[in-house]
Amino acid sequence: MLAFVFAIIMTTLSIKAQNPIIQTKYTADPAPMVYNDTVFLYTSHDEDDAFGFKMQDWMLYTSTDMVNWTDHGAVASLKSFKWVTVDNGAWAPQCIRRNNKFYMYCPMPNGVGIGVLVADSPYGPFKDPLGKALIKNSSQDIDPTVLIDDDGQAYLYWGNPNLHYVKLNEDMISYSGTIVKDSSMAKIKGQPDPFHYQEGPWVYKRNGLYYMAYASTCCPEGIGYAMSNSPIGPWKYKGSIMDGDQRSSGNHPGIIDYKGNTYVFGFNYSIMKKTMSKHYERRSICIEKLTFNADGTIQKLPFWSTTGVTQLGTLNPYKRNEAETMAYSEGVKTEFATEWERNVSWNKGKEIADRFFVTSIHNGDYIKVQGVDFGIGATSVDVSIASLYGGKIEIRTDKIDGPVIATVNVTTSAEGDMWKTITTPVKNAKGIHDLFFVFKGEKDLFNFDWWQFDAQK
Numbered sequence: 001m002l003a004f005v006f007a008i009i010m011t012t013l014s015i016k017a018q019n020p021i022i023q024t025k026y027t028a029d030p031a032p033m034v035y036n037d038t039v040f041l042y043t044s045h046d047e048d049d050a051f052g053f054k055m056q057d058w059m060l061y062t063s064t065d066m067v068n069w070t071d072h073g074a075v076a077s078l079k080s081f082k083w084v085t086v087d088n089g090a091w092a093p094q095c096i097r098r099n100n101k102f103y104m105y106c107p108m109p110n111g112v113g114i115g116v117l118v119a120d121s122p123y124g125p126f127k128d129p130l131g132k133a134l135i136k137n138s139s140q141d142i143d144p145t146v147l148i149d150d151d152g153q154a155y156l157y158w159g160n161p162n163l164h165y166v167k168l169n170e171d172m173i174s175y176s177g178t179i180v181k182d183s184s185m186a187k188i189k190g191q192p193d194p195f196h197y198q199e200g201p202w203v204y205k206r207n208g209l210y211y212m213a214y215a216s217t218c219c220p221e222g223i224g225y226a227m228s229n230s231p232i233g234p235w236k237y238k239g240s241i242m243d244g245d246q247r248s249s250g251n252h253p254g255i256i257d258y259k260g261n262t263y264v265f266g267f268n269y270s271i272m273k274k275t276m277s278k279h280y281e282r283r284s285i286c287i288e289k290l291t292f293n294a295d296g297t298i299q300k301l302p303f304w305s306t307t308g309v310t311q312l313g314t315l316n317p318y319k320r321n322e323a324e325t326m327a328y329s330e331g332v333k334t335e336f337a338t339e340w341e342r343n344v345s346w347n348k349g350k351e352i353a354d355r356f357f358v359t360s361i362h363n364g365d366y367i368k369v370q371g372v373d374f375g376i377g378a379t380s381v382d383v384s385i386a387s388l389y390g391g392k393i394e395i396r397t398d399k400i401d402g403p404v405i406a407t408v409n410v411t412t413s414a415e416g417d418m419w420k421t422i423t424t425p426v427k428n429a430k431g432i433h434d435l436f437f438v439f440k441g442e443k444d445l446f447n448f449d450w451w452q453f454d455a456q457k
Contacts, residue, residue: 018287022043029200030285045074050281055091060072071334077090142158162182199215209229221251223253317374320452327434331360333360375430387445390411398433
């Protein structure tokens with residue numbers, strides 16, 4: 001279990017921290033994409049026991065309010081590429097949509113190359129259409145970013161310590177022409193390096209201007225950026241989106257426009273530092289809102305805040321909400337499992353469903369869901385639980401020790417994968433509140449799949 005130990009817990013105050021946005025896993029290298037009014041956030045994933053870079057798969061999270069994020073687990077891994085023989089090195093990806101298909105560019109270091117996966121849905125399944133690397137040019141083939149320009153031409157950029165690019169064909173899995181090392185940002189031995197480009201490029205277009213954001217000046221890495229009137233440069237250095245800080249040796253930007261705002265994603269090491277005395281590569285993604293000047297330049301941000309960004313809209317409690325949708329949590333993990341229907345007499349089984357749920361639940365752990373709109377009020381709540389040793393869920397409003405609106409008693413035990421729906425009365429649930437699911441009991445309590453309130457009529 002990934003433990004989160006806070007030196008001081010102000011239980012009399014609402015826990016407002018939203019950065020980092022994911023607490024159940026270590027995540028890095030954010031690659032946000034907007035589709036169907038939803039933010040799809042693809043990430044790399046540091047394993048819980050990582051000391052250096054231990055990365056084996058790529059994760060997906062979604063949100064419609066920029067605060068509550070739903071964990072969808074791993075959408076691809078190194079095993080998605082049959083030609084890849086290494087078991088480590090699932091580095092910074094990016095996914096983009098074209099012609100109703102989704103293309104995910106996946107780099108693997110040490111000369112393995114950049115592969116591409118294709119899916120009919122942003123959730124996958126992603127499959128390898130080539131059976132080989134799309135880009136295998138040099139040891140610099142990491143950190144791809146992709147842009148489809150207004151004229152339909154697609155470009156793929158990548159590289160450490162220099163920026164490279166190539167023009168992609170319309171099929172998005174092949175390219176035309178030669179690979180170009182960008183001369184306007186190239187490092188030249190013995191000459192000044194005004195761009196401070198290091199790695200992790202992210203291409204973005206706004207109001208006819210092209211932006212190249214990137215991790216700059218290792219180490220620690222900040223986020224620098226350059227601008228151009230063309231997707232292939234020349235680029236002009238414009239400054240720092242965020243200066244490097246000793247609290248985070250690395251960085252990797254991702255930028256999107258969503259619901260009238262512009263957001264930059266990156267990462268820090270704050271969760272790791274709560275429990276580790278030494279530095280390990282266990283990173284956590286953060287978000288901040290970007291502000292532009294009249295000339296298109298970007299106003300510099302301070303280091304990643306703990307409060308994150310403002311919620312867009314509210315969450316509806318009267319539909320089924322997955323337990324792995326959360327704004328913040330402490331102690332819990334998420335897990336994917338395939339359920340089976342067994343024929344006892346023949347001891348055979350068939351797959352019937354995939355289930356993703358919250359697990360590793362212990363006494364004092366909690367999940368926070370932000371901005372839940374109960375309207376005129378709720379009468380009861382349903383929760384889907386698979387009990388281990390039993391326990392209870394105190395559902396509280398506005399803070400971790402706030403008013404209890406329902407107590408869900410889980411009395412059965414040792415049932416493992418037998419899921420049951422428990423219905424519990426609710427009191428004093430009206431208007432908009434942050435919701436805390438606070439877990440109480442001994443040992444491993446239970447697994448938690450989903451919840452839904454019933455409205456007054």
